[in-house]
Amino acid sequence: MSDLTKLKVAEARDALRAGDVTSAELTEACLAAIDGADALGAFVHKTPEIARQQAAAADARIQAGDAPALCGIPMGIKDLFCTKGVPSQAASRILEGFKPEYESTVTSKLFEAGTVMLGKLNMDEFAMGSSNETSCYGNAVNPWRRSDDAAALTPGGSSGGSASAVAADLCLAATGTDTGGSIRQPAAFTGITGIKPTYGRCSRWGIVAFASSLDQAGPMTKDVRDSAILLNAMCGHDPKDSTSANLPVPDFEAMLTGDIRGKTIGIPREYRIDGISDEIDALWDRGRDMLRDAGARIVDISLPHTKYALPTYYVIAPAEASSNLARYDGVRYGHRAKLASGEGINDMYEKTRAEGFGPEVQRRVMVGTYVLSAGFYDAYYNKARKVRSLIKRDFELAFADGVDAILTPATPSPAFGLGEMQDADPVQMYLNDVFTVTVNLAGLPGISVPAGLGHEGLPLGLQLIGRPWEEGDLLNTAYALERAVGFVDKPAKWW
Ligand code: GLN
Numbered sequence: 476m477s478d479l480t481k482l483k484v485a486e487a488r489d490a491l492r493a494g495d496v497t498s499a500e501l502t503e504a505c506l507a508a509i510d511g512a513d514a515l516g517a518f519v520h521k522t523p524e525i526a527r528q529q530a531a532a533a534d535a536r537i538q539a540g541d542a543p544a545l546c547g548i549p550m551g552i553k554d555l556f557c558t559k560g561v562p563s564q565a566a567s568r569i570l571e572g573f574k575p576e577y578e579s580t581v582t583s584k585l586f587e588a589g590t591v592m593l594g595k596l597n598m599d600e601f602a603m604g605s606s607n608e609t610s611c612y613g614n615a616v617n618p619w620r621r622s623d624d625a626a627a628l629t630p631g632g633s634s635g636g637s638a639s640a641v642a643a644d645l646c647l648a649a650t651g652t653d654t655g656g657s658i659r660q661p662a663a664f665t666g667i668t669g670i671k672p673t674y675g676r677c678s679r680w681g682i683v684a685f686a687s688s689l690d691q692a693g694p695m696t697k698d699v700r701d702s703a704i705l706l707n708a709m710c711g712h713d714p715k716d717s718t719s720a721n722l723p724v725p726d727f728e729a730m731l732t733g734d735i736r737g738k739t740i741g742i743p744r745e746y747r748i749d750g751i752s753d754e755i756d757a758l759w760d761r762g763r764d765m766l767r768d769a770g771a772r773i774v775d776i777s778l779p780h781t782k783y784a785l786p787t788y789y790v791i792a793p794a795e796a797s798s799n800l801a802r803y804d805g806v807r808y809g810h811r812a813k814l815a816s817g818e819g820i821n822d823m824y825e826k827t828r829a830e831g832f833g834p835e836v837q838r839r840v841m842v843g844t845y846v847l848s849a850g851f852y853d854a855y856y857n858k859a860r861k862v863r864s865l866i867k868r869d870f871e872l873a874f875a876d877g878v879d880a881i882l883t884p885a886t887p888s889p890a891f892g893l894g895e896m897q898d899a900d901p902v903q904m905y906l907n908d909v910f911t912v913t914v915n916l917a918g919l920p921g922i923s924v925p926a927g928l929g930h931e932g933l934p935l936g937l938q939l940i941g942r943p944w945e946e947g948d949l950l951n952t953a954y955a956l957e958r959a960v961g962f963v964d965k966p967a968k969w970w
Contacts (some may be wrong), residue, residue, distance in 0.1 A: 579681025
């Protein structure tokens with residue numbers, strides 16, 4: 476077989492089982508593609524020895540007729556999943572040299588399902604960012620370029636390495652995490668599919684925490700079917716995470732019929748925000764028409780508290796981050812600053828954190844400690860928690876009215892140039908998340924599906940938001956949209 480790295484997970488699974496290809500062959504093809512793609516900055520720690528061992532073990536299992544769902548499938552893992560004995564730095568200097576003694580629940584589930592790990596993937600530092608420019612390893616680069624210029628573009632963030640690697644066919648699929656959009660926005664920027672499941676679906680145990688009430692892991696894949704397959708392997712109850720849901724997990728792939736007749740799709744009027752390009756508006760209208768043509772009922776809905784979502788998120792997420800990141804003090808993990816004679820423990824904490832955290836992380840820690848401080852707790856943090864409940868209730872009311880899923884754009888623009896936002900106000904960067912953060916605040920599942928190319932030749936995504944715990948239904952609606960769109964474009968290889 477040729478072009479092995481271009482295979483989708485489902486195709487590779489079938490080819491492996493049919494004996495048309497071995498996991499060793501697939502894995503070597505991916506390792507070679509990765510070695511030829513350093514210009515993308517996607518993989519930050521390569522693990523070829525582990526990959527070869529796991530591929531050999533997978534081939535033996537396939538031969539023995541004992542192949543679990545992802546047996547022999549080569550994947551990349553976002554750097555903030557703790558992987559035993561393998562650097563897991565969340566793209567931060569402060570975790571330099573950290574090799575966990577344990578495996579995150581999500582990666583151990585993937586390994587139990589037979590996955591082959593090719594290496595760790597670039598990301599924004601501690602998953603804070605929308606462009607992968609806050610990484611201590613340097614940028615990841617989008618394999619896509621505008622049709623009329625060769626400027627390097629962001630793959631989005633924070634799961635930028637995952638998005639770039641999947642879009643460039645360096646691996647068959649990847650893991651991501653999404654606190655405010657970090658799976659869906661990079662998926663949209665690179666023409667791939669990414670789902671953030673309901674909060675509590677995937678265990679957070681062993682994932683470096685950013686904002687614990689918002690963080691969720693999810694798959695980033697070449698199509699909707701692959702997302703369904705991966706999500707099945709990644710999720711499920713975990714007693715080690717007290718927020719993990721003890722609910723049965725349906726067979727998501729089996730739910731992909733493409734039949735959405737009679738489903739009600741809501742179009743929220745508050746998502747028609749000022750300053751959105753006509754192109755994104757037109758894309759949204761096309762998506763709506765496609766779902767209607769597939770037999771869904773389209774209704775206009777109102778989610779009145781939407782305009783407060785970004786400010787609410789940018790109080791809650793930094794507050795939780797400032798608490799979570801307090802553990803990086805130079806004592807337990809990673810980097811420790813060198814002290815001059817006469818300097819003591821407080822100097823050690825201060826210097827370590829000043830050297831170890833990049834500017835965006837420092838900004839979040841400062842904002843977080845401020846909104847949690849005694850004098851401002853009620854004015855900011857408590858207020859934000861209340862508004863969060865109202866945002867959640869907006870969705871609950873829409874679902875109670877019979878809405879099955881909500882269609883919105885995934886991002887307000889296509890991928891932008893690396894460095895383009897450097898001198899902009901940080902709020903400009905935060906605006907990237909305007910369509911995605913509501914979903915995390917409400918704990919709902921959301922998926923981004925490629926929906927076409929814009930006038931510059933760059934991919935654009937549409938987002939579908941589902942009812943809690945109904946990822947199967949959501950994936951099926953996304954599958955219907957994917958079939959209607961028929962997106963097959965790939966970036967032209969330049970790296
Ligand atoms: N871009 C958002 C932020 O910077 C979301 C990041 C994420 O989902 N991890 O916080």
